[in-house]
Amino acid sequence: MSVHVSERSVRRLSLYRRFLLHAQASGSCYLFSHDIATATRTSAAQVRRDLMAISSSGTASRGYHVADLLKSISHFLDAPAPQHVALIGLGNLGRAVFAYFVGRHPNLRITLTFDIDPAKTCRLINGCPCHNIHELNDLCPTHGIRMAILTVPATEAQTVTDMLVRGGIRGIVNFAPVTLYVPVGVFVETMDFSISLETAAFFSRA
Amino acid sequence: MSVHVSERSVRRLSLYRRFLLHAQASGSCYLFSHDIATATRTSAAQVRRDLMAISSSGTASRGYHVADLLKSISHFLDAPAPQHVALIGLGNLGRAVFAYFVGRHPNLRITLTFDIDPAKTCRLINGCPCHNIHELNDLCPTHGIRMAILTVPATEAQTVTDMLVRGGIRGIVNFAPVTLYVPVGVFVETMDFSISLETAAFFSRA
DNA sequence: GCCTGTGAAGCTATTCACAGCT
DNA sequence: AGCTGTGAATAGCTTCACAGGC
Numbered sequence: 001m002s003v004h005v006s007e008r009s010v011r012r013l014s015l016y017r018r019f020l021l022h023a024q025a026s027g028s029c030y031l032f033s034h035d036i037a038t039a040t041r042t043s044a045a046q047v048r049r050d051l052m053a054i055s056s057s058g059t060a061s062r063g064y065h066v067a068d069l070l071k072s073i074s075h076f077l078d079a080p081a082p083q084h085v086a087l088i089g090l091g092n093l094g095r096a097v098f099a100y101f102v103g104r105h106p107n108l109r110i111t112l113t114f115d116i117d118p119a120k121t122c123r124l125i126n127g128c129p130c131h132n133i134h135e136l137n138d139l140c141p142t143h144g145i146r147m148a149i150l151t152v153p154a155t156e157a158q159t160v161t162d163m164l165v166r167g168g169i170r171g172i173v174n175f176a177p178v179t180l181y182v183p184v185g186v187f188v189e190t191m192d193f194s195i196s197l198e199t200a201a202f203f204s205r206a
Numbered sequence: 207m208s209v210h211v212s213e214r215s216v217r218r219l220s221l222y223r224r225f226l227l228h229a230q231a232s233g234s235c236y237l238f239s240h241d242i243a244t245a246t247r248t249s250a251a252q253v254r255r256d257l258m259a260i261s262s263s264g265t266a267s268r269g270y271h272v273a274d275l276l277k278s279i280s281h282f283l284d285a286p287a288p289q290h291v292a293l294i295g296l297g298n299l300g301r302a303v304f305a306y307f308v309g310r311h312p313n314l315r316i317t318l319t320f321d322i323d324p325a326k327t328c329r330l331i332n333g334c335p336c337h338n339i340h341e342l343n344d345l346c347p348t349h350g351i352r353m354a355i356l357t358v359p360a361t362e363a364q365t366v367t368d369m370l371v372r373g374g375i376r377g378i379v380n381f382a383p384v385t386l387y388v389p390v391g392v393f394v395e396t397m398d399f400s401i402s403l404e405t406a407a408f409f410s411r412a
Numbered sequence: 413g414c415c416t417g418t419g420a421a422g423c424t425a426t427t428c429a430c431a432g433c434t
Numbered sequence: 435a436g437c438t439g440t441g442a443a444t445a446g447c448t449t450c451a452c453a454g455g456c
Contacts, residue, residue, distance in 0.1 A: 007405065008447075014404040018383070032415070041385055044416095045449055052417065060415040061456045083407055096298060097399070104400060108407055147410040149403075171410025173402055177224070179247055187409035189402045193303070194310060196379055196395045197355075198220040199213065201289055201314055203393035204353040204377025214425070238437070251427055254438065266437040267434050 009050045010077070015040045016047070017073045024066050032063035074107075084111040084145045086169070088160055089152035090120050090130060093175060097151055098126050110149075112139055116156075133160065140167035147171040154178045211259045216283070218256050221246045223279045230272050238269035280313075290317040290351045292375070294366055295358035296326050296336060299381060303357055304332050316355075318345055322362075339366065346373035353377040360384045 005013075019039045023031060033051075034044040051057070051064070054076040058064035087094055087110050094113075101110060113130045115121055121132045131139060139145075148169050152160050157176035164172060165182055174180055174190045182188055211219075225245045229237060239257075240250040257263070257270070260282040264270035293300055293316050300319075307316060319336045321327055327338045337345060345351075354375050358366050363382035370378060377393045380386055383400050 006447075007409070010408050011401055011405050014401045015385070018400065019385070034415095039385060043449070045451095046447090048417065049448080058416060059456080060417095060454080063415070077404060077408055079407070079411055083411070085407075092302060096302060100399065101403075105403065108403065147407055169410075171406040173399075173406045179221070179225070179245060187406055187412075189406045191397060191399065191402055193306065193379075193397065194224070195217055195220045196397055197311065197314065198283060199217050200377040200379045200393055200395045201285070201291075201353055202216050202283055203213070204375075205285055205289070206393075212425075240437095249427070250438095251429095252425090254440085255426080258439065264438060265434080266432080266439095269437070 003053065005050075005053045005076075009053055012040065012042060012046070012050050013054065013073050013077060016050070017070065017077065020066055020070050020073070024070065028066050030062040030065055031069075033058070035063070078107045082107050082109050083147060084109055084143055086111070086136070086140060086145050086148040086164075087113045088115075088133065088136070088148055088150050088164070089156075090115045090117075090125055091151065091153075094149075094151035095125070097149060097175070098128075102126065108147075111143055112145060133163070136160075136163050137167045140164070140169060145169065148173070150174045150176060152176060209259065211256075211282075215256045215259055218246065218248060218252070219260065219279050219283060222253070222256070223276060223283065226272055226276050226279070230276065234272055236268040236271055237275075239264070241269070284313045288313050288315050289353060290315055290349055292316070292342070292346060292351050292354040292370075293319045294321075294339065294342070294354055294356050294370070295362075296321045296323075296331055297357065297359075300355075300357035301331070303355060303381070304334075308332065314353075317349055318351060339369070342366075342369050343373045346370070346375060351375065354379070356380045356382060358382060 016036055019036060033047040036047045037044045054072060056064065056069055056072045085108050087098060090113055098110060110128060113125055113128055114133045114136055115130055116133045118132070121130050146169060148164050150157060150160060150172055154176040157174065157178050158180060161172065161180045161182060165186055170185065171187045172180065174188055177192055177194050180188050222242055225242060239253040242253045243250045260278060262270065262275055262278040291314050293304060296319055304316060316334060319331055319334055320339045320342055321336055322339045324338070327336050352375060354370050356363060356366060356378055360382040363380065363384050364386060367378065367386045367388060371388055371392060376391065378386065380394055380396045383398055386394050388394055
């Protein structure tokens with residue numbers, strides 16, 4: 001089991017799951033690899049490879065059983081119990097992310113939020129207490145939080161990242177347009193609008 | 207010239223540029239490939255390869271001249287004149303994107319915005335007129351717009367994409383968590399928070 | 413006939429390693 | 435000594451193509 005699944009595959013599996021949930025909601029019971037491929041802009045062979053990697057299987061006649069597939073993708077992607085997530089920075093972006101988050105990720109829970117601004121701390125934001133950023137070091141370990149969403153200004157991002165790493169965080173979704181320095185073993189995913197924009201601008205003229 | 211530069215390289219070049227602008231602002235005049243590599247989380251060899259691809263060069267003794275490098279990266283990445291960009295969907299997200307955009311991308315300009323909500327159309331948003339989405343087909347070609355940012359609800363994203371494609375758009379930055387179907391030749395970059403979140407969640411436990 | 417599962421092939425991206433230069 | 439530029443090697447990813455099954 002667990003024969004190393006690449007980052008690319010993990011991302012695609014997440015996409016497959018989202019599509020499968022939609023398909024299931026609209027009544028699909030079985031799907032072929034090429035259906036999943038079309039819906040996620042990849043190839044049928046790629047879908048079969050990815051599913052093979054998590055040892056899912058289908059039948060030649062009917063393809064993949066949607067409910068079973070969902071179960072096995074979720075078994076692979078999700079932690080056994082919901083993962084707790086910290087949200088750092090409650091400006092416009094942080095609150096928007098929180099709002100978007102709610103109801104969409106049943107297996108992930110924002111359980112702690114942090115900000116530097118005393119006006120925001122010690123209040124409930126969406127029913128979740130907001131702490132001062134300096135409590136981060138103590139609170140993250142005691143709440144078993146291994147993952148954080150970073151919505152602080154670019155100038156603060158590295159400082160906060162260092163605190164997160166000291167607090168034992170192993171995965172960061174970073175919204176600040178900066179490269180974060182982290183030790184090996186800490187995963188950083190940067191949502192970099194500027195880079196995406198420039199890339200799209202480039203290829204829109206190619 | 208122009209010996210095919212991969213999408214990965216384009217993205218990295220955009221990152222290098224951002225770093226170089228910061229470095230220049232803090233007084234750096236020359237940098238070695240390993241400096242750029244460290245700042246952008248890649249390898250020195252990768253930096254040299256990427257710069258080679260756009261036929262920039264440095265010297266063995268001092269490395270790369272920051273100002274020259276910026277010039278040649280910008281020459282490669284940017285259009286000769288600023289590109290015009292349409293922003294579709296002026297809800298919270300669309301307005302946030304607009305606000306973020308301002309002042310950050312001198313070579314890109316949001317010149318038209320669209321929404322379906324009549325309450326939003328025919329008004330100025332950040333000094334930019336907001337049109338009804340049905341005018342998209344006419345206005346994009348006449349304004350020479352080849353690129354759009356899509357901040358509409360997921361349910362509308364494909365419909366609007368079809369309109370954009372008919373209007374001649376060749377590049378889309380999509381914020382809706384859906385796969386968009388576009389003909390070949392149209393570049394789509396999806397800012398997919400859910401997928402990024404799930405990927406980070408996965409690797410935070412690996 | 414058209415599907416899955418998968419070894420093998422092909423392709424792309426990255427890294428190695430070193431000649432040449434200062 | 436330590437850099438760049440780059441051919442060669444390697445690693446990683448995707449597609450091909452086909453045996454086996456309904």
